[in-house]
Amino acid sequence: MRVDVQTTNQSYQVLIEPGIITRAGEEIKKAAPASSYLIIVDENVATTYLSIFLASFEQEIPYYVVPSGEASKSFSQYESLLDYCLQIKLDRSSVILAFGGGVVGDLAGFVAGTYMRGIRFVQIPTTLLAHDSSVGGKVAINLADGKNMVGVFHQPELVLYDPNVLKTLPEKEWRSGFAEIVKMGFIADRAFFEWLHLEVTDLKAIKQETLIQFIAKAVQLKAAIVQQDEREDNVRALLNFGHTLGHAIEAELGYGAITHGEAIAIGMRFAIRLGNRILSHSIDGSSFEKWFETLGYSLNVPPELSATSLLTRMKVDKKASYQNFVMVLLDQVGQAKVYNVAVDDAMLVLKQELGES
Amino acid sequence: MRVDVQTTNQSYQVLIEPGIITRAGEEIKKAAPASSYLIIVDENVATTYLSIFLASFEQEIPYYVVPSGEASKSFSQYESLLDYCLQIKLDRSSVILAFGGGVVGDLAGFVAGTYMRGIRFVQIPTTLLAHDSSVGGKVAINLADGKNMVGVFHQPELVLYDPNVLKTLPEKEWRSGFAEIVKMGFIADRAFFEWLHLEVTDLKAIKQETLIQFIAKAVQLKAAIVQQDEREDNVRALLNFGHTLGHAIEAELGYGAITHGEAIAIGMRFAIRLGNRILSHSIDGSSFEKWFETLGYSLNVPPELSATSLLTRMKVDKKASYQNFVMVLLDQVGQAKVYNVAVDDAMLVLKQELGES
Numbered sequence: 278m279r280v281d282v283q284t285t286n287q288s289y290q291v292l293i294e295p296g297i298i299t300r301a302g303e304e305i306k307k308a309a310p311a312s313s314y315l316i317i318v319d320e321n322v323a324t325t326y327l328s329i330f331l332a333s334f335e336q337e338i339p340y341y342v343v344p345s346g347e348a349s350k351s352f353s354q355y356e357s358l359l360d361y362c363l364q365i366k367l368d369r370s371s372v373i374l375a376f377g378g379g380v381v382g383d384l385a386g387f388v389a390g391t392y393m394r395g396i397r398f399v400q401i402p403t404t405l406l407a408h409d410s411s412v413g414g415k416v417a418i419n420l421a422d423g424k425n426m427v428g429v430f431h432q433p434e435l436v437l438y439d440p441n442v443l444k445t446l447p448e449k450e451w452r453s454g455f456a457e458i459v460k461m462g463f464i465a466d467r468a469f470f471e472w473l474h475l476e477v478t479d480l481k482a483i484k485q486e487t488l489i490q491f492i493a494k495a496v497q498l499k500a501a502i503v504q505q506d507e508r509e510d511n512v513r514a515l516l517n518f519g520h521t522l523g524h525a526i527e528a529e530l531g532y533g534a535i536t537h538g539e540a541i542a543i544g545m546r547f548a549i550r551l552g553n554r555i556l557s558h559s560i561d562g563s564s565f566e567k568w569f570e571t572l573g574y575s576l577n578v579p580p581e582l583s584a585t586s587l588l589t590r591m592k593v594d595k596k597a598s599y600q601n602f603v604m605v606l607l608d609q610v611g612q613a614k615v616y617n618v619a620v621d622d623a624m625l626v627l628k629q630e631l632g633e634s
Numbered sequence: 635m636r637v638d639v640q641t642t643n644q645s646y647q648v649l650i651e652p653g654i655i656t657r658a659g660e661e662i663k664k665a666a667p668a669s670s671y672l673i674i675v676d677e678n679v680a681t682t683y684l685s686i687f688l689a690s691f692e693q694e695i696p697y698y699v700v701p702s703g704e705a706s707k708s709f710s711q712y713e714s715l716l717d718y719c720l721q722i723k724l725d726r727s728s729v730i731l732a733f734g735g736g737v738v739g740d741l742a743g744f745v746a747g748t749y750m751r752g753i754r755f756v757q758i759p760t761t762l763l764a765h766d767s768s769v770g771g772k773v774a775i776n777l778a779d780g781k782n783m784v785g786v787f788h789q790p791e792l793v794l795y796d797p798n799v800l801k802t803l804p805e806k807e808w809r810s811g812f813a814e815i816v817k818m819g820f821i822a823d824r825a826f827f828e829w830l831h832l833e834v835t836d837l838k839a840i841k842q843e844t845l846i847q848f849i850a851k852a853v854q855l856k857a858a859i860v861q862q863d864e865r866e867d868n869v870r871a872l873l874n875f876g877h878t879l880g881h882a883i884e885a886e887l888g889y890g891a892i893t894h895g896e897a898i899a900i901g902m903r904f905a906i907r908l909g910n911r912i913l914s915h916s917i918d919g920s921s922f923e924k925w926f927e928t929l930g931y932s933l934n935v936p937p938e939l940s941a942t943s944l945l946t947r948m949k950v951d952k953k954a955s956y957q958n959f960v961m962v963l964l965d966q967v968g969q970a971k972v973y974n975v976a977v978d979d980a981m982l983v984l985k986q987e988l989g990e991s
Contacts, residue, residue: 352713622717
């Protein structure tokens with residue numbers, strides 16, 4: 278399955294095919310020919326899939342292994358990688374290959390976006406969640422007090438997605454990725470949302486055909502939004518549905534304590550409930566909640582967190598401006614909009630979620 | 635005097651006016667209105683001009699002082715600045731003001747280009763050399779082994795240039811900046827080169843009118859090149875005339891041991907001599923050499939340096955690709971071109987310059 282992504286200055290393909298990493302070298306050389314490559318790879322992926330990936334090149338390719346987890350999106354890791362690029366003499370015509378989940382994509386993408394003021398890169402995502410970050414060109418690292426606070430917009434030359442690689446993911450990683458898939462239905466395509474609801478009743482037993490279909494659909498929907506607004510000046514902000522609270526929960530718990538998608542799922546329930554309180558229409562969130570609980574999600578805001586701390590984070594989230602507290606809410610399933618939210622309303626619903634009220 | 639710069643996605647003005655920093659606030663609020671600003675300022679400039687600059691705003695503006703000198707273009711300074719941006723809650727609609735020489739422009743510009751994936755910035759250059767870096771959007775920091783190796787292209791919203799501020803510059807800073815002015819004549823405008831040669835015979839006694847005129851002309855010439863090729867895919871490379879050896883000298887001596895422009899002046903003499911050796915035409919470099927020596931430049935390659943080490947650096951300079959050794963040479967005064975240079979020829983001329991042959 279192939280999805281074409283078109284941005285202001287660039288177009289590229291997302292290829293979703295079982296077994297594609299066994300012939301990755303060929304695809305990469307075709308779409309992004311280069312005198313030299315560097316693979317940046319997550320340590321888990323390195324032990325399981327790196328040899329297959331390397332074998333597909335029929336030549337030696339240097340690689341750099343980074344520890345798994347969000348902590349790798351640090352300034353020290355970023356600087357070490359850039360030093361290594363220079364040491365192995367990558368030049369302006371070289372290509373970086375990001376082989377791993379979202380962390381590797383973000384880190385390697387930011388290295389590629391800034392080394393010599395930007396060289397090309399290719400994404401080979403290895404998690405379900407990374408379907409999201411691998412399309413749209415947002416790359417970043419973290420500040421001590423803010424996730425993804427430092428980055429650029431840098432589009433890949435090609436995205437290779439091998440569903441076979443996903444088979445070995447732990448279940449919470451399936452939940453993490455699937456929440457972002459469902460989010461696309463919520464904000465942009467009601468029929469897709471309903472199809473997912475019918476089709477996916479057990480994350481451990483998804484048919485390969487279904488998997489490929491929903492990844493492709495989510496990528497298409499995201500690409501359509503990114504095409505309209507690469508730099509998040511307007512419609513792209515809708516992709517943040519569920520993220521305002523989701524990010525705050527991730528930060529308050531400490532990164533890695535909860536997966537991104539599981540935090541976003543909590544944020545989506547909150548956004549639906551907040552919308553029902555402050556907008557003139559009402560959305561039935563209960564069938565979504567039941568479905569997600571069946572899939573193993575916990576939709577409660579972790580009770581050890583405080584509403585005040587969460588709300589402080591939500592206001593400083595970069596999707597907000599400090600003067601206005603903005604959030605993405607649903608007008609209906611399949612249609613979202615950015616709303617100004619009064620801090621008092623958000624606080625009230627948040628306290629209800631936490632059983633504090 | 636006003637120069638308009640047009641790039642792919644943006645246009646902005648360069649205002650060159652004596653006393654303009656006394657009304658900088660007004661100009662900045664007009665061209666780049668924002669809810670919040672941050673001034674990033676060089677410590678020398680902070681002691682001399684910051685109070686005047688701040689007074690022009692009629693409101694409190696936070697500022698962050700960085701040590702003078704190339705060492706501030708480090709990862710640790712970059713990270714500290716970004717932490718500070720978050721701490722004072724700069725958001726996506728904030729504007730960073732880079733008040734200082736090239737170091738501050740590069741550092742503050744890279745902060746602006748990557749904080750929250752890019753916020754706006756304004757350049758207020760305070761050295762003659764910074765006329766060059768403040769136009770064209772190249773911003774960067776240094777790796778331990780490579781100057782300007784990490785950066786982005788990020789165009790300012792406005793450039794405010796106050797010739798009065800230049801009066802207090804030490805003479806070597808005049809030489810540093812003036813070499814880049816003359817470079818523009820060499821690569822793009824013979825009449826400008828000849829006019830400079832006639833008009834400027836003593837860097838300590840330049841008439842203000844002449845100063846404004848040549849800054850504006852150099853900015854115009856550079857802007858014309860940047861407009862054609864923002865990302866240095868072709869014609870912009872001509873701006874590197876004199877820089878291949880110049881950068882190598884700066885790196886070998888250790889940054890700060892020689893000013894950028896003084897190193898570039900040495901590189902220009904070398905490029906002319908190398909061109910005369912390997913091209914089918916010949917350029918009379920002697921009048922340029924005499925003129926520059928009168929102005930206080932030393933055009934000899936520092937004798938403590940080795941040709942081999944310099945050449946190794948020249949080959950890894952990011953303007954070269956590792957497979958081909960490329961350099962900008964003159965076809966005639968006012969016209970430059972990128973040439974492939976054989977390593978042996980470069981070595982020979984370099985050894986002559988060093989008196990090693």
